[in-house]
Amino acid sequence: MAHRVDHEYEYLFKIVLIGDSGVGKSNILSRYTRNEFCLESKSTIGVEFATRTLQVEGKAVKAQIWDTAGQERYRAITSAYYRGAVGAILVYDITKRQTFDNVQRWLRELRNHADSNIVLMMAGNKSDLNHLRAVSEQDGQALAEKEGLSFLETSALDATNIQKAFQTILTEVYHIVSKKALAAQEAKANASIPGQGTTINVAETSGNTKKGCCST
């Protein structure tokens, strides 16, 4: 159920950022929500989140983006945050082959813990380091197709495709949610009983009235 909450935003979508340590998840988040980038951003301990409100097809959508620790040790904690997420961006580092090879593990992780309808996107980050590239764009594309994910190469450092990545995934989520809502409405109209068909879970109804899209 996508929650319609007061005037600030109409939808609240929870997105998780996952992937190996050091691929740039935190910087993707800070670039998107605060337009900041820090080469020495410290490792994420557990989970952190930030929000940003944007327009998706004329609707105000608040994206609550959860940044998770990459290390396996923190998996138990971070996986708790997959619950309720409507989208996940699976990040790897184009300069580190291993982080790409681990994408499969992350997919398994999501399939085990996340909602089955979660919208997935894969992002090959650090595209600014083209000279150090260890994973070709074709490889990324091929894997994405095979797994049915949308795919983009991004760079948090120079902001390439960061907006686009979030816009893409949020739009996709929005389409699914609005389709569901429509279907539910129709079902309601037809059967005159409350629609129960929603399978997409959107994050908690936080009665959040605080404005602002930035946080740590």
Add this chain to the structure above:
Amino acid sequence: MIRDLKKKKENQQEKRRYSILDLSRLGVTVVSPYIAFFMLFLSSDDSIASFKKWTLFAEASTSGGGGGGGFWSYYSVVSPSGIAIAFTAMAGIALAATIVYSRRSSLKSPWSIRKRKHALQPKEWKSLFTEDGKLSDGGVKFMKKVRSGGVDPSIRAEFAPVHQLTVMSACLTDMASTVRKKKENPLEDGKGKGMKACGNGAVKFLNASSLEDVVSGRRSHSTEGGSPEVDDSDILPCDQSHQPLLSSDSVLEGDTDKSAITCEDGSTGESESSDSDSSEELENPPLFASEITEENGIGGDENANSVASGIKGRSKYNADEDFAMWQRIIRVDAVRTNDEWIAYASAQASVSEIKARELAESVCLKEYDHLEPCRIHHAARLVVILEAYTLYDPEIGYCQGMSDLLSPLISVIEDDFLAFWCFAGFMKKARHNFRLDEAGIRRQLNIVSKIIKCKDIHLYKHLEELQAEDCFFVYRMVVVLFRRELNFEQTLCLWEVVWADQAAIRASITKSGWGKMRLKPPPTDDLLLYAIAACVLQRRKQIIEMYGSMDEIMRECHSMAGQLDVWKLLDDAHHLVVNLREKI
């Protein structure tokens, strides 16, 4: 071992990636049943894994010090009243900066008067010792002094090692007094002379990619340091464990110290240590340490090889799978340490670019070109020590967050050996934060939750409504001990106070001495958790009135960085200790 040596030659290339770290001489004659000496060196072992393995050798010493010299000699000091008051405890408390000693006998925290008296100055610090290097009057004056004003940062470097190394040995000691017999200011002077040589030598050593390098490194640095005669047996790792690759004796005063190593009251120390062990929940000594204890017992020089093989066999259990990953993540984290520490470590800040890059290269650090030399050097040291730790404690290995804990320590402590053992001591408690089964972290979150419940049921009920009573929102604070919320100076202050409490507990000051000295509040092992609860309680109004979900509280907690007043926090924490200690 000779075979290993040969293998090493053959595998030169492979080994180049590894540094050799020998920490043996920082081990000590201890009264506890735990380790005395650790000798950590590289050994490639094809039978175990495709990648090279580290081998940790341990040499348990007899209480008579059969294992031979070392720099740090520990022995407990029995005060006239019969209560063992360890110097360490004092030192730990010395670390506790800025405590205002309240003479009021009410239950109020002494921290409630937050006007700081002047901190203990180096000159005063020296004056607290008798000629033979012991604390005068059993340390009471010293304790008062420090409690009333904390310590000056300039003598900080002397305390962390003293405290942490004793944690390691889990016994009460008077390490500094022995050193003090030789030198006025052990660490500072040491760094100027022998330790400087070690510092450099150690770096060489750590970089050495073959035992030959190690040997030559050892020789040259011994010469440089002008340390006492070093016989060649010292440098042969295979020559029975009693002589490590790099002995810190040349580093730290030399063999002459052996004579100074005494174990004046072994039994006291032992019982103390077992007390403190039992009081520490979930206290599992690192895998290697326990193994060493079991297999080598006391004075098991002759069993060194069997111990080594035991360790190899054991470490295979989980290290094979993860070591490569740990290595990778350690390097990722090492280069993203911020530069806060630089202002507090002028010597390290001025490291030459060549030296920094040399060290970085030797530990296979990458992606550091954007960093200035001192930060490269710092990052490389992090790698060396963290990697060694993964071998020392493979059950924990490396977990992100550990570099946060180590970075301040190596900023204060320039010597890698010392830093490693301090870290190992620090981790003795902190390691539970990083356990795979999360038992440590859950226990602690539970305590925070309990403190909040006891103190403020209204807030607790609100948390319950939000399903946040598990206090998961303070997770990060617990894991990295406020490192992310406080700046460098604040962090050390807080940690020092926490260590001081822990030291006081180990010294059993709680029961008797504490009251006598009228030092309130009583020390607690969980001061940090009280501080965390305090910082949540400080925001109770906001939480109750404004926050409608756990997420928002977490965001609030994460945005505390740079906004906390560490003294107010400790003040509040101590209030909580005074009022709730019995209930928790």
